[in-house]
Amino acid sequence: MGRSRGTSWRGRTLALAVSLAVTAASLPRVARADDAMDPGELGAVTSIGTLLVTSLVGGLMMGRATNTFTRNAGTDVAGFGFAAAPLAGHLVNGEYARAAAFGATPLVMAVGDVALMQHEPNVIDEEGTSATRVPFAIFFTVGLASGVVGIVDTMFATYRRDKRREHDGGQEHAVFSDLHVVPLVGRDGGSLSVGGTF
Numbered sequence: 001m002g003r004s005r006g007t008s009w010r011g012r013t014l015a016l017a018v019s020l021a022v023t024a025a026s027l028p029r030v031a032r033a034d035d036a037m038d039p040g041e042l043g044a045v046t047s048i049g050t051l052l053v054t055s056l057v058g059g060l061m062m063g064r065a066t067n068t069f070t071r072n073a074g075t076d077v078a079g080f081g082f083a084a085a086p087l088a089g090h091l092v093n094g095e096y097a098r099a100a101a102f103g104a105t106p107l108v109m110a111v112g113d114v115a116l117m118q119h120e121p122n123v124i125d126e127e128g129t130s131a132t133r134v135p136f137a138i139f140f141t142v143g144l145a146s147g148v149v150g151i152v153d154t155m156f157a158t159y160r161r162d163k164r165r166e167h168d169g170g171q172e173h174a175v176f177s178d179l180h181v182v183p184l185v186g187r188d189g190g191s192l193s194v195g196g197t198f
Contacts, residue, residue, distance in 0.1 A: 058079075
């Protein structure tokens with residue numbers, strides 16, 4: 001029974017982390033349409049906002065946890081937030097390759113932590129052993145560090161845009177100009193509804 005409950009929490013945690021990232025990525029598109037923010041500012045605000053929200057939600061879940069499963073789920077939200085932040089920050093500016101490149105390492109680290117906690121649920125409790133705590137700390141730290149590097153990279157989106165304009169003779173290419181993404185999170189999981197002009 002313990003395993004299925006832990007698996008259910010991880011599924012919900014992943015859905016929540018993805019939903020938060022997509023929500024954060026969708027909201028600033030309004031500002032982008034009005035040119036209220038340049039791409040570097042938009043990427044920074046989106047990625048930092050995503051990181052703060054997922055860290056806050058994960059931290060609250062860990063801090064208010066009354067059992068191992070909830071504590072691990074909070075850790076998962078925070079870990080997936082490290083990947084969601086650079087993904088969201090690059091996606092709002094249409095930098096899909098950079099989103100994949102800078103989101104890959106923290107995502108792999110978050111999945112590593114989830115796998116480790118599936119194998120040893122008490123890894124962050126007092127009962128954890130050094131054989132599980134050391135890999136957990138490495139996964140978590142590398143995930144955070146690589147996520148921060150991705151966030152910093154989003155801040156250079158304006159520079160990259162200006163370089164592309166120079167190269168293309170001042171023309172800008174719109175991609176997914178009318179994209180709408182709506183996260184749906186329910187008691188037993190979540191999903192995404194995607195629509196717009198592709």
